Amino acid sequence: MDKSTVTKLISDDGIRCDGRKVDEIRPIKFQLGVLKNTDGSAYVEWGRTKILVGVMGPRESHPKHLALADRARIDAFYRMASFSVEEWKSPAPSRREVELSKVIREALQPAVFVEYFPRTSIDIFIEVLQADGSTRCASISAASLALVDAGIPMRDLVSSIAVGKVEGKLVLDVQDKEDKAGESDMPMAYMPTKNAVTLLQMDGQITYEEFQQSMEMLKKGCLEVYKKQREAIESHFKVVEPASEEA
Amino acid sequence: MVAPGALLAEGDYEAGFNVYHDGEKLYASMVGLADLRNGAVSVIPLRGCYLPQPGDVVIGKVVECISTAWMLDIRSPYQGVLFASEFLSKPLNPLREEARRFLDVGEMVIANVIAFDRTRNPSLSTKDHGLGKIQRGTVIDVDFTRVPRIIGKKGSMISMLKKESGAQIFVGQNGRVWISGKTRDDEAVVAEAIRKIEAEAHTNGLTDRIREFLLSNRR
Numbered sequence: 001m002d003k004s005t006v007t008k009l010i011s012d013d014g015i016r017c018d019g020r021k022v023d024e025i026r027p028i029k030f031q032l033g034v035l036k037n038t039d040g041s042a043y044v045e046w047g048r049t050k051i052l053v054g055v056m057g058p059r060e061s062h063p064k065h066l067a068l069a070d071r072a073r074i075d076a077f078y079r080m081a082s083f084s085v086e087e088w089k090s091p092a093p094s095r096r097e098v099e100l101s102k103v104i105r106e107a108l109q110p111a112v113f114v115e116y117f118p119r120t121s122i123d124i125f126i127e128v129l130q131a132d133g134s135t136r137c138a139s140i141s142a143a144s145l146a147l148v149d150a151g152i153p154m155r156d157l158v159s160s161i162a163v164g165k166v167e168g169k170l171v172l173d174v175q176d177k178e179d180k181a182g183e184s185d186m187p188m189a190y191m192p193t194k195n196a197v198t199l200l201q202m203d204g205q206i207t208y209e210e211f212q213q214s215m216e217m218l219k220k221g222c223l224e225v226y227k228k229q230r231e232a233i234e235s236h237f238k239v240v241e242p243a244s245e246e247a
Numbered sequence: 248m249v250a251p252g253a254l255l256a257e258g259d260y261e262a263g264f265n266v267y268h269d270g271e272k273l274y275a276s277m278v279g280l281a282d283l284r285n286g287a288v289s290v291i292p293l294r295g296c297y298l299p300q301p302g303d304v305v306i307g308k309v310v311e312c313i314s315t316a317w318m319l320d321i322r323s324p325y326q327g328v329l330f331a332s333e334f335l336s337k338p339l340n341p342l343r344e345e346a347r348r349f350l351d352v353g354e355m356v357i358a359n360v361i362a363f364d365r366t367r368n369p370s371l372s373t374k375d376h377g378l379g380k381i382q383r384g385t386v387i388d389v390d391f392t393r394v395p396r397i398i399g400k401k402g403s404m405i406s407m408l409k410k411e412s413g414a415q416i417f418v419g420q421n422g423r424v425w426i427s428g429k430t431r432d433d434e435a436v437v438a439e440a441i442r443k444i445e446a447e448a449h450t451n452g453l454t455d456r457i458r459e460f461l462l463s464n465r466r
Contacts, residue, residue, distance in 0.1 A: 040294070058296060058324040069366075111251075113267075113276060118365050120324040148251055151294030151392070153265065153276040156252030193252040193274070233250045233278060237293055 009166050009178055016166075017177060023217060025161065025173040025224055030142060030232035032149045040150025044142040047175060048132035051139055053146040057122035066121075071114040073121040076105040078139060080128040100136050107140050107160065107189040107199035113153040122152060133176035134162050140189045140199070141225055145232060156194050157229050161221035162187035163214040165206055170214055172221045186214055190222040249275040249290060256288050263289025280449070297323040297391040297421040299369040303360045304378070306386060306419035307371065309352050314341035317350050319358070322391065322421045325368050329358060333372040355381040357417060357425065384415070384427030385434040389445050391422035396448040397441060404444065404454055411461040412437045436464045
């Protein structure tokens with residue numbers, strides 16, 4: 001990790017500490033079908049953030065009393081590896097991990113046709129291998145690809161990104177350093193073809209005008225993430241040719 | 248090829264499999280190949296799990312014996328239930344006889360889905376010709392979405408497999424294939440051919456390639 005001290009996070013000509021412009025996202029690379037023992041999986045490298053997602057299900061719900069009579073139960077398990085952050089992270093589930101699990105589940109749930117599989121459960125396991133900010137956005141985006149890989153019917157993909165306020169300027173795709181030093185952080189999850197927001201959080205302080213501007217930046221950023229997701233799906237299934245002999 | 252959320256059609260089209268309506272527009276809900284037939288748009292899935300349909304013939308593996316029924320893993324989110332009355336020709340008295348004497352955990356059964364509506368587990372039956380416990384041969388698991396390809400158009404692939412290998416083959420709708428040949432080697436060759444079909448599904452000229460594969464590997 002880059003441990004050099006940066007006095008200013010944004011230079012006078014609008015370049016951030018990692019060389020990006022204020023509205024530029026980090027290099028993002030998605031990959032589908034990376035695990036053998038899950039029903040669907042995805043891996044993402046989002047700048048220096050690295051996350052592995054596995055999906056199991058739909059399968060019989062255990063314990064049975066938690067099964068829902070009219071729809072599938074979705075559970076997300078967000079977990080950070082002990083080595084994922086600069087300081088050692090205790091392997092015990094933290095308050096933050098429990099909260100993020102809930103938030104991620106609720107961001108994905110509107111996209112999934114849960115009513116197709118009553119009484120079953122769909123489990124989403126998210127392992128953060130390396131964290132450098134925007135892990136919830138990367139987790140949501142990768143988890144939606146893992147759900148596609150598992151063949152679970154969905155309304156749309158879910159794309160996610162964050163906008164932060166750093167040294168008075170709004171910046172797209174916040175990394176760890178900017179998140180910690182910045183004035184605010186606002187992650188959003190979004191279904192691009194539905195134009196529907198499934199998650200919007202904010203901490204810190206921004207003005208109403210900044211909020212409106214952030215929303216524009218977030219939508220634009222989500223569409224960029226969506227493009228990467230589509231590319232990953234296409235390259236994973238590209239072996240497929242037109243089926244002339246299909247039964 | 249389409250991904251979930253892809254806009255497929257607008258206006259006067261019917262929504263087929265794996266396609267959903269949103270107002271006038273039709274979108275894909277699964278990753279797969281878009282297909283337009285008789286005014287209905289559907290998506291042929293490339294991934295997915297098996298959902299039982301009444302009338303399907305499936306291959307199940309016994310996972311549990313209850314007093315008068317067996318629970319079968321049918322590679323679906325829902326376990327199949329095979330009642331003793333649907334498996335034996337006579338009623339089973341649980342006080343006198345144990346269910347597992349007839350069918351034990353781990354054994355394979357070819358069965359018919361008689362009822363399923365997602366509120367209860369699918370009921371299975373073996374009361375038809377060609378159904379019942381599997382006594383010999385090999386059972387392999389295949390990707391459920393490749394089942395139509397293994398059968399082929401009007402059964403072209405499966406009849407070719409049977410003819411060229413001389414083995415008995417049965418493809419369960421749930422993505423399990425039973426192969427019974429003269430020797431284990433025969434079965435292994437057919438299993439390998441089926442793996443090849445699974446990997447190369449949706450490519451042109453597959454039937455001919457599989458025929459060549461079988462002929463060159465026949466012992």
